[in-house]
Amino acid sequence: MTTDKTTGPAQTTRPTETAQADFARDAGASTAIEFVRDYISRVRGGEVGALPAVLGLVVLVLVFSQASDRFLTVYNLANLVSQAGITVFIAMGLVFVLLLGEIDLAAGTASGVCAGIMGLALVHQGDLQKALGTPVFVTVIVFMLLAIGVAVLSRLWIPAAMVGLGVVMAVLHLFTSSAVGAIYLAVAGGISIGLLTGFLVAWVGIPSFVVTLALFLGWQGVILQMVGDGGAISVRQFDLINGIANKNLAPALGWLFFAVLIGIYTLYTVYRSIQRRGQGLSAEPMVIVLSRAGGLAVIGAIGLFFLNQERSPNPDSTSIKGAPYVLPLIIVFMIGWTLILSKTRFGRYVYAVGGNAEAARRAGVDLRRIRMSAFAIGSGMAALGGVVQASRLGSIPSDAGGGNTLLFAVAAAVIGGTSLFGGKGRARDAVIGGLVIATIPNGLGLLSNLPASTQFVITCLVLLVAASVDALSRKRASASGR
Amino acid sequence: MAGINKSFGPVHVLHDVNFNVYPGEVTALVGDNGAGKTTLVKCVAGIYGIDSGEIRFEGRPVTIHGPRDAAGLGIEVVYQDLALCDNLDIVQNMFLGRELRRGGVLDEGGMERRSRDVLASLSVRTVKSVRQVVSSLSGGQRQTVAIAKSVLWNSKVVLLDEPTAALGVAQTEQVLALVRRLADQGLGVVLISHNMNDVMQVSDRIATLYLGRLAAEVKAKDVTHAQVVELITTGRSGDIGLRPAEAAATTI
Numbered sequence: 068m069t070t071d072k073t074t075g076p077a078q079t080t081r082p083t084e085t086a087q088a089d090f091a092r093d094a095g096a097s098t099a100i101e102f103v104r105d106y107i108s109r110v111r112g113g114e115v116g117a118l119p120a121v122l123g124l125v126v127l128v129l130v131f132s133q134a135s136d137r138f139l140t141v142y143n144l145a146n147l148v149s150q151a152g153i154t155v156f157i158a159m160g161l162v163f164v165l166l167l168g169e170i171d172l173a174a175g176t177a178s179g180v181c182a183g184i185m186g187l188a189l190v191h192q193g194d195l196q197k198a199l200g201t202p203v204f205v206t207v208i209v210f211m212l213l214a215i216g217v218a219v220l221s222r223l224w225i226p227a228a229m230v231g232l233g234v235v236m237a238v239l240h241l242f243t244s245s246a247v248g249a250i251y252l253a254v255a256g257g258i259s260i261g262l263l264t265g266f267l268v269a270w271v272g273i274p275s276f277v278v279t280l281a282l283f284l285g286w287q288g289v290i291l292q293m294v295g296d297g298g299a300i301s302v303r304q305f306d307l308i309n310g311i312a313n314k315n316l317a318p319a320l321g322w323l324f325f326a327v328l329i330g331i332y333t334l335y336t337v338y339r340s341i342q343r344r345g346q347g348l349s350a351e352p353m354v355i356v357l358s359r360a361g362g363l364a365v366i367g368a369i370g371l372f373f374l375n376q377e378r379s380p381n382p383d384s385t386s387i388k389g390a391p392y393v394l395p396l397i398i399v400f401m402i403g404w405t406l407i408l409s410k411t412r413f414g415r416y417v418y419a420v421g422g423n424a425e426a427a428r429r430a431g432v433d434l435r436r437i438r439m440s441a442f443a444i445g446s447g448m449a450a451l452g453g454v455v456q457a458s459r460l461g462s463i464p465s466d467a468g469g470g471n472t473l474l475f476a477v478a479a480a481v482i483g484g485t486s487l488f489g490g491k492g493r494a495r496d497a498v499i500g501g502l503v504i505a506t507i508p509n510g511l512g513l514l515s516n517l518p519a520s521t522q523f524v525i526t527c528l529v530l531l532v533a534a535s536v537d538a539l540s541r542k543r544a545s546a547s548g549r
Numbered sequence: 550m551a552g553i554n555k556s557f558g559p560v561h562v563l564h565d566v567n568f569n570v571y572p573g574e575v576t577a578l579v580g581d582n583g584a585g586k587t588t589l590v591k592c593v594a595g596i597y598g599i600d601s602g603e604i605r606f607e608g609r610p611v612t613i614h615g616p617r618d619a620a621g622l623g624i625e626v627v628y629q630d631l632a633l634c635d636n637l638d639i640v641q642n643m644f645l646g647r648e649l650r651r652g653g654v655l656d657e658g659g660m661e662r663r664s665r666d667v668l669a670s671l672s673v674r675t676v677k678s679v680r681q682v683v684s685s686l687s688g689g690q691r692q693t694v695a696i697a698k699s700v701l702w703n704s705k706v707v708l709l710d711e712p713t714a715a716l717g718v719a720q721t722e723q724v725l726a727l728v729r730r731l732a733d734q735g736l737g738v739v740l741i742s743h744n745m746n747d748v749m750q751v752s753d754r755i756a757t758l759y760l761g762r763l764a765a766e767v768k769a770k771d772v773t774h775a776q777v778v779e780l781i782t783t784g785r786s787g788d789i790g791l792r793p794a795e796a797a798a799t800t801i
Contacts, residue, residue: 346658347662348658349680411653415641415648418637419641419645421636422635422636422637423632425630425632427646430616430645431616431620490634490635
């Protein structure tokens with residue numbers, strides 16, 4: 068299998084053979100040049116990762132900065148981040164569902180329902196029973212208890228406990244009048260929605276497309292019932308809620324957060340490289356490790372520098388500077404989910420089930436448990452997306468999370484590099500893809516001579532290009548045997 | 550295994566099958582399509598329950614309710630369709646379901662070294678890196694990974710379902726050599742195969758299933774190629790195999 072036919076004389080084939088086989092790539096550190104060459108051959112072989120999305124983002128930014136002089140202003144950059152918020156949060160949860168090769172079409176409207184729960188709890192001083200009316204309130208509680216039931220059935224203790232805490236809070240009015248408590252209620256609601264969705268998919272065996280299509284319609288009805296036709300729940304007056312998308316991290320704190328993150332990242336990657344080398348395993352060359360950390364630091368620093376500039380029209384009365392709070396939130400969740408996906412058994416099983424569910428089952432992986440947790444994470448993150456959107460809009464309209472919300476989130480994940488066929492995807496895909504998705508309407512909106520019709524068509528084209536890159540790299544990957 | 554019976558609804562797939570596996574030997578399990586080979590393996594692996602009969606392991610009776618029970622006893626199965634995840638690399642596949650952890654997180658370094666050691670101990674030298682994604686491997690390499698996965702856990706019995714079915718000549722040789730090495734390391738190996746050449750080449754014993762009954766369990770060196778084929782197709786050959794009445798009853 069490894070005989071090298073291109074090498075001429077017999078005595079020179081032997082070294083080539085050992086270099087090819089015998090775990091040649093596994094021992095010791097490779098040099099930086101080897102590493103770069105490996106990376107290029109991986110990209111050429113179809114393992115493109117987030118590269119197309121990053122390049123796409125760069126192209127979009129270049130184009131828009133040429134077309135409009137307002138695009139690359141500090142005000143617009145901060146705006147862009149909070150615009151991307153809802154898409155990024157929903158997409159991050161969707162990555163888990165997509166990794167299994169499933170889909171959650173109801174994540175958008177579910178985010179609206181969860182935001183609605185939060186809004187009602189806040190507006191009625193934490194008394195959800197008064198806010199919803201006793202029959203609806205009892206229904207909600209029964210629904211959450213059912214979710215706990217199916218979670219226990221699948222031995223999902225963490226989500227069961229989280230929903231349980233939510234039920235206790237809702238019934239006893241504990242902390243539900245505080246913003247944090249209300250947000251927690253929204254998340255608990257999201258998790259119960261996800262658990263029941265997952266139950267229908269994993270235990271009853273209905274295809275996720277159909278289950279979530281039905282729920283997509285159902286949640287629209289629920290949010291309409293909560294908010295009232297044409298109405299809206301205003302949450303602008305609650306400082307913490309309003310602050311998520313509209314208030315900013317103080318510049319000094321921003322730098323501190325940035326320094327801590329980059330410091331930990333650099334130390335960890337350097338430590339890993341040294342440790343692997345010590346164990347006699349293949350390790351990334353130190354040059355690559357350091358330059359990657361350096362690159363991230365430079366990009367982050369530039370971004371933060373701009374966000375920390377004064378962007379208030381009259382700085383004397385009100386000062387607006389710093390990164391919007393939603394940005395560190397996104398980063399924290401991205402890191403958290405990345406660690407869970409790459410460092411834990413659960414994450415490994417998510418990839419395994421997405422790659423070959425039957426193989427995972429034979430290896431003793433509980434498929435129903437993994438499926439249900441993916442949907443629970445998906446809807447829980449959607450609830451947070453709903454909170455972010457409520458913060459941005461200052462209210463929860465009766466069509467919250469409807470329309471294109473979910474489709475944009477799916478598009479974000481796919482553009483970022485997550486595969487709809489399962490088994491391929493990372494948390495960062497949602498962030499990069501979400502930025503691309505938010506950049507298009509943001510940039511086009513600044514071009515006053517462009518009608519809305521064009522905006523849709525251009526978004527369509529970007530999505531098609533992203534999908535083509537995914538399909539072509541997949542084709543390439545199977546052709547090159549990667 | 551003694552007197553194993555298994556039915557799927559009205560279809561009686563296994564009739565009082567007695568089947569033995571010995572350590573250090575390759576036992577070939579042969580039979581025509583639908584003879585019950587795969588069903589028998591799945592009963593041992595805990596994927597199907599048995600209706601009646603007894604499974605004894607190292608002399609004591611055991612019950613196997615699921616794949617985990619079988620694995621707990623040291624019984625590993627390498628399936629025909631491989632059961633590897635294409636999107637995971639070799640290490641991830643070999644440890645799937647039994648990942649090593651250190652302080653709650655996956656111990657990648659430890660798993661990587663153990664995978665490499667196991668592959669090396671089986672004299673597998675054809676993979677460039679244990680961090681290669683499985684979809685990038687050839688059929689023979691995949692089969693090798695699947696087999697190596699089964700010996701990673703100090704298993705005592707390894708069942709191989711058609712390991713060479715989809716392989717080329719050179720790759721088949723490699724896999725058969727690997728099968729032989731497993732037995733030489735003291736494992737009980739069961740080789741299910743349609744290919745008589747493979748069977749005659751590596752096995753010590755041959756058990757023939759004929760329409761759900763065990764026709765004969767013979768030493769490989771005592772029988773000829775033709776006799777085995779006869780056992781497979783008619784259930785008997787000369788004075789070995791099912792009694793004529795039994796064979797006739799089975800046919801009806």
